[in-house]
Amino acid sequence: MKQSGLVVAIVGATGAVGEEMRTVLAEHRFPVSRLIPLASERSAGTHIEWRGEQVPVEVLDDDAFEGVDLALFSAGASISERYAPKAVAAGAVVVDNTRAFRMHPEVPLVVPEVNPEALADHNGIIANPNCSTIQMVAALQPLHAVAGLKRVVVSTYQSASGAGRDAMDELRDQTVALLNFAEIKTDVFPRRLAFDVLPHIDRFEDDGYTREEHKMVNETRKIMGLPDLPVCATCVRVPVFIGHACSINVELQRPLDVEAALDALEAAPGLIVQRDSSSYPTAADCVGQDPVYVGRVRRDPSVEHGLVLWVVADNLRKGAATNSVQIAEALHAAGALA
Numbered sequence: 457m458k459q460s461g462l463v464v465a466i467v468g469a470t471g472a473v474g475e476e477m478r479t480v481l482a483e484h485r486f487p488v489s490r491l492i493p494l495a496s497e498r499s500a501g502t503h504i505e506w507r508g509e510q511v512p513v514e515v516l517d518d519d520a521f522e523g524v525d526l527a528l529f530s531a532g533a534s535i536s537e538r539y540a541p542k543a544v545a546a547g548a549v550v551v552d553n554t555r556a557f558r559m560h561p562e563v564p565l566v567v568p569e570v571n572p573e574a575l576a577d578h579n580g581i582i583a584n585p586n587c588s589t590i591q592m593v594a595a596l597q598p599l600h601a602v603a604g605l606k607r608v609v610v611s612t613y614q615s616a617s618g619a620g621r622d623a624m625d626e627l628r629d630q631t632v633a634l635l636n637f638a639e640i641k642t643d644v645f646p647r648r649l650a651f652d653v654l655p656h657i658d659r660f661e662d663d664g665y666t667r668e669e670h671k672m673v674n675e676t677r678k679i680m681g682l683p684d685l686p687v688c689a690t691c692v693r694v695p696v697f698i699g700h701a702c703s704i705n706v707e708l709q710r711p712l713d714v715e716a717a718l719d720a721l722e723a724a725p726g727l728i729v730q731r732d733s734s735s736y737p738t739a740a741d742c743v744g745q746d747p748v749y750v751g752r753v754r755r756d757p758s759v760e761h762g763l764v765l766w767v768v769a770d771n772l773r774k775g776a777a778t779n780s781v782q783i784a785e786a787l788h789a790a791g792a793l794a
């Protein structure tokens with residue numbers, strides 16, 4: 457007899473996001489009848505824990521998606537490009553946490569608190585946005601709803617885990633090595649990250665911006681349905697293990713005082729607002745938490761109708777696994793999963 461619930465595959469189940477996907481599926485009591493953890497040959501023979509049992513990790517191949525209802529992908533863009541269409545052909549709905557399909561016109565790019573309506577129309581693949589973009593649009597949406605966005609300038613402070621498990625290990629090893637006057641190795645990051653900050657995430661493009669910065673501009677416009685919104689981003693890697701922060705300067709179309717902005721943010725789903733400036737959120741506060749935290753909301757006197765805010769979230773959670781699971785929950789509630 458078929459167990460009630462859905463067959464869920466996690467592609468990249470042994471990675472930093474994949475592990476969090478499993479945790480969030482369990483915490484949210486997503487109806488899983490069978491979990492299939494998929495990874496590379498490097499993980500063959502290993503197990504992951506699921507509901508108190510040891511489940512063998514399977515090697516990703518063309519036949520891995522037979523009988524799968526939902527496939528959560530987080531193993532890099534090239535893996536998604538190759539295998540997501542195969543998963544869809546096998547009858548699964550894919551929620552993809554890589555950049556592979558985000559800007560494809562027929563693929564919805566969704567933050568459920570911002571544009572859930574985009575889920576109504578898809579061809580089997582739904583894209584999960586870039587981590588910093590998710591937390592930024594979650595905070596921008598309620599301000600846009602009451603006063604209209606005119607321009608956004610953002611600087612990010614992004615943790616090592618955004619670059620995966622090897623990146624976290626590299627930050628740890630560099631930190632230990634430096635404190636012990638030993639030689640350091642730099643393989644994952646472009647330069648030493650320990651005790652430094654790097655204005656360099658993903659590759660540089662011809663215009664002097666990085667691809668991560670382009671993602672923040674283009675994905676924000678797509679998610680918010682504002683194709684001409686002026687957005688300028690500077691993305692910075694900081695020596696923090698988990699949790700991304702953004703300092704966001706928002707220029708609005710209409711006046712909105714700080715108290716009204718705080719009220720709008722507080723009323724929005726998925727946000728926790730710290731009204732008192734001195735009790736600002738930090739990356740460490742957010743680890744293991746689903747919400748997006750907003751603090752230090754204040755007037756930006758350098759422009760008309762300007763506000764500044766500090767927005768922090770666990771990049772592995774709301775920036776990746778939680779948002780993917782929320783997309784799956786919304787699809788399931790709409791009867792769009794088998």
Ligand code: A2P
Nearest residue numbers: 468469470471472495496498499516531620621
């Ligand atoms: P593996 O652990 O077997 O290498 P992270 O984002 O933390 O770096 O994790 C990347 C995830 O993607 C891991 O689960 C990793 O599996 C998986 N992965 C990387 N390359 C492949 C591949 N060629 N096929 C399947 N999974 C892959």
